[in-house]
Amino acid sequence: MRPLLTAVKFSLKEQLNNRFALGLLVLFVPVWYWLLGAMTPSAAVPFRFAATNSFIQINGHHLIFLTAGINVLSLILGFMFFHSARRSLAFDQRLTRAGLNRAQFMAAKVIALAITTAALSLYTMLVLLAYWHSPVNIVEVWLSFWLVSLLYGSFGLLLGVVLNSELAGFFIVIMLSQVDVFLQIPIDNPAANQSYLHLLPSYGAVQLTTAGAFTHVFPMRQFLLSLSWIAGFLGLALVAFYLRTRYKSSLQRVQALSTKP
Numbered sequence: 001m002r003p004l005l006t007a008v009k010f011s012l013k014e015q016l017n018n019r020f021a022l023g024l025l026v027l028f029v030p031v032w033y034w035l036l037g038a039m040t041p042s043a044a045v046p047f048r049f050a051a052t053n054s055f056i057q058i059n060g061h062h063l064i065f066l067t068a069g070i071n072v073l074s075l076i077l078g079f080m081f082f083h084s085a086r087r088s089l090a091f092d093q094r095l096t097r098a099g100l101n102r103a104q105f106m107a108a109k110v111i112a113l114a115i116t117t118a119a120l121s122l123y124t125m126l127v128l129l130a131y132w133h134s135p136v137n138i139v140e141v142w143l144s145f146w147l148v149s150l151l152y153g154s155f156g157l158l159l160g161v162v163l164n165s166e167l168a169g170f171f172i173v174i175m176l177s178q179v180d181v182f183l184q185i186p187i188d189n190p191a192a193n194q195s196y197l198h199l200l201p202s203y204g205a206v207q208l209t210t211a212g213a214f215t216h217v218f219p220m221r222q223f224l225l226s227l228s229w230i231a232g233f234l235g236l237a238l239v240a241f242y243l244r245t246r247y248k249s250s251l252q253r254v255q256a257l258s259t260k261p
Helices: 001-015 019-039 060-097 104-131 139-161 166-182 195-199 203-214 218-243 250-258
Strands: 046-050 052-058
Touching: 001 019, 019 060, 019 104, 019 250, 046 195, 046 203, 052 060, 052 203, 060 104, 060 139, 060 166, 060 203, 060 218, 104 139, 104 218, 139 166, 139 218, 166 250, 195 203, 195 218, 203 218
Parallel strands: none
Antiparallel strands: 046 052
């Protein structure tokens, strides 16, 4: 247990040391809410609500706050975990080669991801309440923010382990997060209610945050869809991390060669 706790502390410190990303999130979230809120009128917009398979009329000014939170979390947390994973990979390889249990190390990465994303999504939800005081279920809104944070944090981890180019990783995070969320906003976007949008990674989170903000319905299928995206990205990231930190000593290689016929 003690090695696991040590690895968790190291992984959390790794994220806390990324002061630029944390500072950007803390300072940018209120500005982003204010900017988009100032540009968006309160006119009702039709939103395709998958849980009831119907269209609901919702306040566009309030909807933009929700999607703004999802947008900023997906972008910055994707950056944050991509940068930290890429920067620490060489050191992680040395630790595992020095004898650190790889399973515990990977578990520590997952725990640190869960704690960091939970805290930052809670902060983003609390800032939302400063602009809009009356979502129906704030716990559901926070849960949707946490899900999208976990999703893009896992995606960032995956990119950080498999990509050698920092520019390529940043570009992929920007393009996926922006397209993913933008296509689902039915404000001046005629494609926002198309049926194919359920293929987008943040679809479940957008449906869940809309349900929590405007209805008393919990969209279980969309919630499970978000969990499946998170499990997929996180599973791929852990497999890639395992392969990148796999190491055989010279003695092991000699023994393997000597057993060959």
